[in-house]
Amino acid sequence: MLYRENALRHEPAEAAGIAENFQRLGVKIGNNLFTGHDRVSPADLHKADLLHNIYLGLFKHIMEWVEGFLKKHKRQQALYNAWKESPPYPGFSVPKKTYREITQWQGKEMRNLGHCISAVLASALRIPDSSQY
């Protein structure tokens, strides 16, 4: 069902409730470029995007948090060392630069890091001292 047809299904009172709810959340309701076109459903246009949502989006955020966490516990260098020593594997490029030398992370590099981050992080966090439990 198209977005416009879908929207018309709501009763005015119900629509007002929805608008109020969004206002409370701080979300502004407006019409975008695709609103009102025949056979176009703006609500269906958005698709989950692996590249920008996961690899260059959320994963980049997670790496910042992980770096902050390791910096606090003085384990940053251990992560860099373990990552640099990752052996080759089909579909995985062995890092040529150290972690800090890479200034611009591209989708492929992020995906590469995503494949090994769990094991690399476990290696960096090995043998915690008494203050790190």
Add this chain to the structure above:
Amino acid sequence: MAQYGGQTAGTLSYRESYLQTFHGTKVIFLEFRTMKATRAQANRQDRELRELMVDQRAKEVRHGTVANRRRLADQERVERSDRWADLIRRENHFNFIKMHCLTHFASHVRRFGSISMYSAEIGELAHKDQIKEGYRRSKKNEAARQILSHYGRQHALGIRLQTIEALSKVEGVIVGEDSDMEMPTVPSRSTPRVVLKGRMKNTRTLTEICTALDIHYSNLMEEILRFIRQTAADERRLPADRAELGLLPVEGFAQLEIRVPEVQETDRFQIHRARCTGTRAFRNGGSRNDWVWVQTGGEANYGDLRGRVVARLLGLFKIRNILSEAAAVHRLALVRILDLINGGRFHIPSGQLRVSNRINGRDMPIVSIGAVIGQAQVIPSGEKQWIVNHRIDLRTFNEIY
């Protein structure tokens, strides 16, 4: 989980449970999720507090000792730090759009199909292959039409090649394109799963192999004899006499090509190229002796690894038994096997599998190359210990859990 080419109700439910675990544990990182505005606000608050403290101190009569003044300064510093941390903790949150988008992934898969189908990566790569490459090959004058025809041509040829490949896979029968006739062909031999590649120079005898691999001759001979004793006593078997064995022709190789079935596919394979250069350099770098999985036991052995062990490839060679009538060729791999920590079971707190150098017993056996089932990735973790990266690809993730 989002990488699966095809999603089922099972994979979606796994995805949901992993997401729940993530949301349940993400609070560990809350203190590191500080936005610029929050950091600026915290700095402003800290500056104001410091100024306030300086003013208060100036108003007070200075009659304390040096130790008292130092204690007071320490207290102020601790208070400022606490206030700063309180504000950061209060203001930090995970309420941002990319985090919210994750909740829609399952419904998107149900409505539109696998996520990887509509990843922007495909569009970005297409821009390079279809537009930029097309423009590069054009006359740079009225390039639009040339770009379109270039890609059309490339695409048609690609489809044509795929059709030929698919037809050739139909064993013994090739269907003529313009007629309904079916043409019988010579039955093709099935492709071997594991193949030796990259013949090494000057490795025609066991002595030369030992020199190339930097292994003592008697050690290698001992391992070969042990391998022979384990094989069936038929005419293909290698001679168990050291002198006879030393005379047999040998060839050393630097690469093992393994066909590994792709996950969720029945007729597509990924080629793993495990390198083993011994002491020789690989492409102007250091020597390369890759990690591999070796199947040495049944499904019930070695805990979660189900009969497989991690090993480093030390040498690849084939040896022909010219002393027997069958003149059988044996393709062998010398490997260094690692021990499994915790009996090959996952370490529950970290969710990782660990392996270490073998302390007792033989760690350098010879196996048939058929026992090598694929490449492995292990990450160094301390002195002579490694962590098995079971999340390196979907296949390993599905086989080891």
